[in-house]
Amino acid sequence: MFGLKLQSAVLVAASVLALVILVAPWPGPVASPGEREVRVRARQYAYTPGVQRVAQGDRVTLVLEAEDVTHGLYLDGYDIDLVAVPGRAGRATFVADRPGRFRLRCSKVCGTLHPFMLGELVVAPNSPFWRAMGLALLAAVATVAFLWAGRRDPAGRTSA
Numbered sequence: 001m002f003g004l005k006l007q008s009a010v011l012v013a014a015s016v017l018a019l020v021i022l023v024a025p026w027p028g029p030v031a032s033p034g035e036r037e038v039r040v041r042a043r044q045y046a047y048t049p050g051v052q053r054v055a056q057g058d059r060v061t062l063v064l065e066a067e068d069v070t071h072g073l074y075l076d077g078y079d080i081d082l083v084a085v086p087g088r089a090g091r092a093t094f095v096a097d098r099p100g101r102f103r104l105r106c107s108k109v110c111g112t113l114h115p116f117m118l119g120e121l122v123v124a125p126n127s128p129f130w131r132a133m134g135l136a137l138l139a140a141v142a143t144v145a146f147l148w149a150g151r152r153d154p155a156g157r158t159s160a
Helices: 002-023 128-150
Strands: 035-043 046-048 051-055 059-066 071-075 080-084 090-095 100-105 118-124
Touching: 002 128, 035 051, 035 071, 046 118, 059 071, 059 080, 080 090
Parallel strands: 035 059, 051 118
Antiparallel strands: 035 046, 059 090, 071 080, 071 100, 100 118
C-alpha cells in the first residue's frame, strides 16, 4: 500500500515537471540559426499566406510579390518596408532576433479595403530539441523512481 502511494506521488511529480518542460520559456542554448526565404503574395486585399512562421535567430529573406496592383509590406517591430509592383518583387533580408508576433501591414494604398490588408510573422523560440531532451531525461528518472518505489514496503525494506 505504501509503495502504491509513493508510485502515485512519483507519477504526479513527473507529470507536473513534464508540463513545466513543455510550457515554460526555455532559457537553454538555441539550435543553429538557418536561412529562410519567406514569400508573401499580395492581392487586393490579403497576403497569402496570412501567417508566416520562422525560428528565432533565422536569417530571413522576405520577398513580396504583387499579383494585381502595387502593394507595400511594412513589418512592425523590424522597421522593414517593401514595395512590389506586378512582375517585380520587393525583398529585404534581416535576422529574426526577437521572438513574438509581428504584424504585416500594406504600406501602399491599394484600394478601399486597404486598411484591412494584414498578415503576421511569428518568430518562435528555437527550443524543440532541448524540450525533447528534457522530457527524455525526465522519463528516464521517473521510470527508475517509479520502479524503486514499487519495491518498498511500509517498514522501508526492499522486497525480494
